[in-house]
Amino acid sequence: MVSPRRSPSRRRLAAALLVGSGVAFVSAGCAIELAAVAPSPSPSYVSDFEAPAPTEFAPLRGTSVEPGSLEGASLSAKIDNHPDARPQVGLDTADVVFEELVEGGMTRYVGVWHSDIPEVLGPVRSIRPMDPDIVSPFGGIIAYSGGQERFVALMQQTGVYNAIHGQPDTASTFYRTDDKRAPHNVLVKAREVASEHTDLAPPAQQFAFARDAASATATRHGEPTASLSYAFSPQVSGSWTWDAAAETFARAQSGAPDEDAAGDQLEATNVVVLRVAVTIDQDIPKTELVGSGEAWVSSGGATVHGTWSKPDATSPVRLVDDHGAVVRLAPGTTWFELVPTEGSVEFAPPAG
Structure with a gap:
């Protein structure tokens, strides 16, 4: 019996299978000679993806920071705003600043530092009756030069x-500078003070922040604003002008740029104007900050109108727009102007 011959199609199939296995063949009649062939190299993949560095949230600025960089407490200070105290030291790095009315129609500041505590700040002055309501929500430390015993x-x-x-615990951290005359010359070694109280907790987040400046409530829904001006009294007035290049509002008072000790104009990402009642106790004005009232929030070159409220001393100021939605600030620094109801505030649109 004669065996059937393998058909060419079967030979081709076998050859294909062998080639697919990394083996070559040479045909000679019906014989198949096999030769090893190196397999194709496995494909390699190169990725340029890098995982983003971990970050934490700066509670008083709404910005991203390196983990562990803001573990300490906040440092608040009562800052002098008398002409003889200017230019102040350290105001340019404050996270939050409150301007408040004091006696004689003058104003002073409460600055709050956490993200960037300066080496030195001041001049500091005495405490006033509204300052506990301002500072309590931040916790941490408050630096000042004294005051009436009741305050x-x-x-x-x-x-x-x-x-x-003047107290034993500040003997090495508070001092008088020769650059200014008393009582407008008490400066504070701020970082040293903060380092002495590492047991104190960091501040809680005070305000709602947007993801970025373009997402802030005023930027998205507010009226375009070239500048805003205000008056606390016949003695004190000021203004903020939008700087589109810097994406901040630049500050002026008494008709001139308000500058820091380095000669740079003070600026803020957000300017919040609160209309507040002011009561008088033995000739000392007190801003009534526990309560509610009219508010304007300026961010990103625009302003939104709304309401502020603060139910008690330890609660932060809450801001909502005219629709009752929480106002989100742009990430950055914030300056509060606590303008008395007897004062004034005006907003100017861009030219044209």
Whole structure:
């Protein structure tokens, strides 16, 4: 019996299978000679993807920071705004600043530092009756030069550590500079003070922040604003002008740029104007900050109108727009103008 011959199609199939296995063949009649062939190299993949560095949230600015960089407490300070105290030291790095009315129609500041505590700040002055309501939500430390016993007692009753000029615990961290005359010359070694109180907790987030400046409530829904001006009294007035290139509002008072110790104009990402009642106790004005009232929030070159509220001393100021939605600030620094109801505030649109 004769065996059937393998058909060419079967030979081709076998050859294809062998080639697919990395083996070559040579045909000679019906014989198949096999030769090893190197397999194709496995494909390699190169990725240029890098995982983003971990970050944390700066509670008073709404910005991203390196993990562990903001573990300490905030440092607040009562800052002098008398002409003899200017230019102040350290205001340019404050996270939040409040301007408030004091006696004689003048104003002073409460600055709050956490993201960037300067080496030195000041000049500091004495405490006033509204300061416990301003500082309590931040916790941490409050630095000031003293004050009437009743007002100092109010501040000491808060959960904030009181660092007061002239006390044993501030002997090495508070000093008088020769650059200014008393009482407008008490400066504070801010970083040293903060380093002495590492047991104090960091501040809680105070305000709602947008993801970026373009997403802030005022930027998205507000009226375009070239500048805003205000008056606390016949003695004190000021303004903020939008700087599109810097994406900040630049500050002026008494008709001139308001500059820091380095000669740079003070600026803020957000400017918040609160209309507040002011009561008088033995000739001392008190801004009534526990309550509610009219508010304007300026961010990203625009302003939105709304309402502020603060139910008690330890609660932060809450801002909502005219529709009742929470106002989101742009990430960055914020300056509060606590303008009395007897004062004034005006907003100017861009030219044209």
